[in-house]
Amino acid sequence: MFTGLSAFPLTPLANDAVDESAFAGLIRRLAAAQVDSITALGSTGSYAYLSTEERRRVAHLAVEHAGDVPVFVGIGALRTSQVLTHLEHAQQAGAAAVLLAPMSYQPLTDDDVVGLFDTVTAHSSVPVIVYDNPGTTHVTFSTELYGRIGQLTGIASLKIPGVPADPQQARARVREIRAVVPAHVSIGISGDATAAAGLSAGCDAWYSVLAGTLPDPALRIARAALAGRAEEAVAASDRLAPLWELFGEFGSLRVVAAVAEQLDLVPRACLPLPLQGLDEGQRDRVARVVDDLGLDDQP
Amino acid sequence: MFTGLSAFPLTPLANDAVDESAFAGLIRRLAAAQVDSITALGSTGSYAYLSTEERRRVAHLAVEHAGDVPVFVGIGALRTSQVLTHLEHAQQAGAAAVLLAPMSYQPLTDDDVVGLFDTVTAHSSVPVIVYDNPGTTHVTFSTELYGRIGQLTGIASLKIPGVPADPQQARARVREIRAVVPAHVSIGISGDATAAAGLSAGCDAWYSVLAGTLPDPALRIARAALAGRAEEAVAASDRLAPLWELFGEFGSLRVVAAVAEQLDLVPRACLPLPLQGLDEGQRDRVARVVDDLGLDDQP
Numbered sequence: 001m002f003t004g005l006s007a008f009p010l011t012p013l014a015n016d017a018v019d020e021s022a023f024a025g026l027i028r029r030l031a032a033a034q035v036d037s038i039t040a041l042g043s044t045g046s047y048a049y050l051s052t053e054e055r056r057r058v059a060h061l062a063v064e065h066a067g068d069v070p071v072f073v074g075i076g077a078l079r080t081s082q083v084l085t086h087l088e089h090a091q092q093a094g095a096a097a098v099l100l101a102p103m104s105y106q107p108l109t110d111d112d113v114v115g116l117f118d119t120v121t122a123h124s125s126v127p128v129i130v131y132d133n134p135g136t137t138h139v140t141f142s143t144e145l146y147g148r149i150g151q152l153t154g155i156a157s158l159k160i161p162g163v164p165a166d167p168q169q170a171r172a173r174v175r176e177i178r179a180v181v182p183a184h185v186s187i188g189i190s191g192d193a194t195a196a197a198g199l200s201a202g203c204d205a206w207y208s209v210l211a212g213t214l215p216d217p218a219l220r221i222a223r224a225a226l227a228g229r230a231e232e233a234v235a236a237s238d239r240l241a242p243l244w245e246l247f248g249e250f251g252s253l254r255v256v257a258a259v260a261e262q263l264d265l266v267p268r269a270c271l272p273l274p275l276q277g278l279d280e281g282q283r284d285r286v287a288r289v290v291d292d293l294g295l296d297d298q299p
Numbered sequence: 300m301f302t303g304l305s306a307f308p309l310t311p312l313a314n315d316a317v318d319e320s321a322f323a324g325l326i327r328r329l330a331a332a333q334v335d336s337i338t339a340l341g342s343t344g345s346y347a348y349l350s351t352e353e354r355r356r357v358a359h360l361a362v363e364h365a366g367d368v369p370v371f372v373g374i375g376a377l378r379t380s381q382v383l384t385h386l387e388h389a390q391q392a393g394a395a396a397v398l399l400a401p402m403s404y405q406p407l408t409d410d411d412v413v414g415l416f417d418t419v420t421a422h423s424s425v426p427v428i429v430y431d432n433p434g435t436t437h438v439t440f441s442t443e444l445y446g447r448i449g450q451l452t453g454i455a456s457l458k459i460p461g462v463p464a465d466p467q468q469a470r471a472r473v474r475e476i477r478a479v480v481p482a483h484v485s486i487g488i489s490g491d492a493t494a495a496a497g498l499s500a501g502c503d504a505w506y507s508v509l510a511g512t513l514p515d516p517a518l519r520i521a522r523a524a525l526a527g528r529a530e531e532a533v534a535a536s537d538r539l540a541p542l543w544e545l546f547g548e549f550g551s552l553r554v555v556a557a558v559a560e561q562l563d564l565v566p567r568a569c570l571p572l573p574l575q576g577l578d579e580g581q582r583d584r585v586a587r588v589v590d591d592l593g594l595d596d597q598p
Contacts, residue, residue, distance in 0.1 A: 106553075106574055111575055115575055119572075274407060275407070276411050
């Protein structure tokens with residue numbers, strides 16, 4: 001279950017409330033595209049900004065509309081007891097697994113992070129995915145820390161940030177991580193621009209921002225890479241270079257939000273304030289890239 | 300009101316609930332010490348980890364037990380609408396002002412930050428203190444950003460991180476900030492180790508972690524510096540160098556929590572998990588410094 005393409009949908013807001021109808025539509029779109037799993041309430045799903053009740057409701061909606069596609073649910077929060085509440089709600093909603101990023105306000109020590117995962121795995125009746133997202137959590141996972149957490153009973157997968165673009169270095173990095181975690185723990189790449197490289201270097205899964213809004217181009221990359229057609233995967237990824245550049249410049253969330261708004265999948269200004277989304281000039285650039293790459297020809 | 304020493308108390312927890320009796324005791328202790336203001340629910344007060352209801356209750360307790368000392372209340376949150384809820388509750392509690400740090404999960408643009416402060420000042424009936432705390436918020440305030448936010452009606456003070464230790468460089472930095480904000484906006488130093496330097500360089504206030512737990516040594520530094528006795532202030536601060544070293548090594552929050560626990564002001568393990576606090580060996584070092592400096596002779 002922790003292999004292949006996991007799509008991270010937005011949780012669109014309208015007037016500071018979750019647009020449940022638009023969210024359900026995103027989930028049905030992903031199920032129709034036959035992604036391998038859906039991760040609701042990832043960073044792209046703005047989990048950190050939503051109330052406990054909003055998150056409970058979103059978890060239920062995701063499972064309700066995903067059909068046969070397994071749904072993973074993000075349960076991160078700043079306080080351990082809040083994480084356990086989200087865990088309970090995700091389980092009640094029918095999540096196949098939960099995704100946990102160690103959010104921080106005060107800097108966390110490695111012992112704090114291990115303690116958090118230890119508590120959560122001890123309470124969880126579903127598998128736990130470790131979410132290493134240093135750009136938002138400001139927690140740096142060393143390889144040793146992967147090893148300490150990977151040993152915990154109930155850990156199913158590691159979501160790692162990008163790998164080096166060079167294939168040999170990428171393989172070395174994946175091998176290095178593989179060496180410190182049990183064999184049943186899958187390794188999933190994030191950082192969409194390096195996904196083709198990561199999958200070709202031995203990652204089992206791709207935890208994808210892009211796929212949450214545009215599943216088809218992401219599936220083309222994932223299917224090729226996981227079938228061993230590395231060149232085809234890299235070529236399909238390189239074709240999206242103008243999109244990756246926008247991700248790098250504005251952050252992937254603001255770009256996919258603009259794309260989803262442009263394609264009328266979500267309402268305008270769908271991000272939680274204070275996140276203002278892209279301005280008009282930036283949206284024009286995104287629209288041109290979507291147009292040039294034919295990304296609006298999606299089913 | 301936005302001058303002198305503002306003390307930042309802990310919000311102690313016991314079994315994952317606010318220890319209201321211990322918190323009230325901290326506030327009464329600060330009022331008795333005659334600090335110039337008390338800032339409840341600062342970073343030292345773990346505001347980011349507490350529920351809306353816990354924060355509402357803590358704001359009320361602070362005002363109830365502070366006597367004549369003005370109470371400022373931290374209202375930061377990741378989502379603007381949550382900030383406005385905290386603002387409303389702080390006002391209802393009788394806060395003399397509110398303190399707002401631009402918390403982030405997704406990186407914020409300058410426009411996002413200005414938009415947040417613009418919304419909050421427009422809704423607030425009390426003055427707003429800008430809380431620049433890059434180590435926790437991961438927002439970097441440029442001098443230009445101070446200027447944009449300082450112009451907003453309702454901004455009363457800037458809480459800035461440390462200044463350079465060199466007196467001339469410190470004065471130049473304070474002058475640089477002063478030049479971009481209106482004259483009625485006070486400038487308060489944080490980063491306790493540089494407070495003597497900051498106050499002597501022209502800062503009006505000291506927003507102090509130390510003072511929340513040990514008000515008297517902080518008052519000695521503040522009173523000397525603000526009376527123009529810079530050498531005396533720096534000497535009083537230098538005397539605490541072993542404490543500043545511990546702040547640098549473990550973060551000020553974990554150190555003052557250990558001090559407060561040692562002095563029986565708060566229960567053991569008073570920080571919100573996943574923050575584990577200091578281990579036994581680290582606590583021994585803190586205890587030795589407290590003992591060597593005579594900090595347990597506090598009234």
